[in-house]
Amino acid sequence: MPELPEVETVRRGLQPVLEGATIGKVVIARPDLRLPFPPGFARKLAGRRIVAVARRAKYLLVHHDNGLVLIAHLGMTGSFRIEDDIVAASAFATERAKDAIHDHVRFHLTTAAGNAADVIYNDPRRFGFMALAEAADLGSHPMLSGLGTEPTGNAFDGSLLQTLFDGKKAPLKAALLDQRLVAGLGNIYVCEALHRSGLSPERPAGELAKRGKPARDRADRLAAAIRGVIDEAIAAGGSSLRDYVHTDGSLGYFQHRFSVYDREGAPCPRHGCGGAVERIVQSGRSTFFCRRCQR
Numbered sequence: 001m002p003e004l005p006e007v008e009t010v011r012r013g014l015q016p017v018l019e020g021a022t023i024g025k026v027v028i029a030r031p032d033l034r035l036p037f038p039p040g041f042a043r044k045l046a047g048r049r050i051v052a053v054a055r056r057a058k059y060l061l062v063h064h065d066n067g068l069v070l071i072a073h074l075g076m077t078g079s080f081r082i083e084d085d086i087v088a089a090s091a092f093a094t095e096r097a098k099d100a101i102h103d104h105v106r107f108h109l110t111t112a113a114g115n116a117a118d119v120i121y122n123d124p125r126r127f128g129f130m131a132l133a134e135a136a137d138l139g140s141h142p143m144l145s146g147l148g149t150e151p152t153g154n155a156f157d158g159s160l161l162q163t164l165f166d167g168k169k170a171p172l173k174a175a176l177l178d179q180r181l182v183a184g185l186g187n188i189y190v191c192e193a194l195h196r197s198g199l200s201p202e203r204p205a206g207e208l209a210k211r212g213k214p215a216r217d218r219a220d221r222l223a224a225a226i227r228g229v230i231d232e233a234i235a236a237g238g239s240s241l242r243d244y245v246h247t248d249g250s251l252g253y254f255q256h257r258f259s260v261y262d263r264e265g266a267p268c269p270r271h272g273c274g275g276a277v278e279r280i281v282q283s284g285r286s287t288f289f290c291r292r293c294q295r
Helices: 004-018 041-044 133-142 160-163 172-177 188-198 206-210 213-237
Strands: 022-028 050-056 059-064 069-073 079-083 105-108 115-123 129-134 278-283 285-290
Touching: 004 050, 004 059, 004 079, 004 115, 004 213, 022 041, 041 069, 050 160, 069 133, 079 105, 129 133, 160 206, 160 213, 172 188, 172 206, 188 213, 206 213
Parallel strands: none
Antiparallel strands: 022 105, 050 059, 059 069, 069 129, 079 115, 105 115, 278 285
């Protein structure tokens, strides 16, 4: 599933075309994705001008001039594709993007510059979804109301992690994947951040909330590692494994920098460690780490 860096990369790819554009028509090829489209979905968006393209955790938020917000989630295999005179030549850079049978939503636009463009949502497995909400109600929307702190925000630091983890008996890996605590983190970047910080995914999260310098240092290292991994992944355009591509069909390349994720049996890349990357299963998900240097 695309994680925060991938969704942020998609947001940045859509922003130049969507912001300031007017939606002429919306065509949906089926009545549902993972969830049914809201009643009157196409009609409510037609004629609206897009004023901002934002992100909350793994959700894209497209704000319109009448206060209506399109909430979009990519699921496992969802992607947006832009077609206009500028990017048409590269819009189908991957084999998956060429399969128009999985084009489920097409937005016909007139951009802020007055050019015609189409934005197409493609989703082979249809695990993504789209919903509509009023901007004033976003904070209480069922999909957004329970989300925790953004790891890219100014408030995210070691002190905040100590507060979030206080009294938590769950392992660090599970606590970091809990969207009610930290919003947007997924399996890949949690594995990478834990390795950078030298912390075991099996360590109880509450241990980082203890009093004293050792616990504070661990929390500070973990917060810095999370921010660093996320920033680098966004700069690299995310990680393209099986399904994720940019809006122009190109691939992200952060997967080439993985230290532990999907590297079971490989030597630990930490200088002087001498250990090897292991794979364990936590809550039904693969965790990759080095038992020797992550404690």
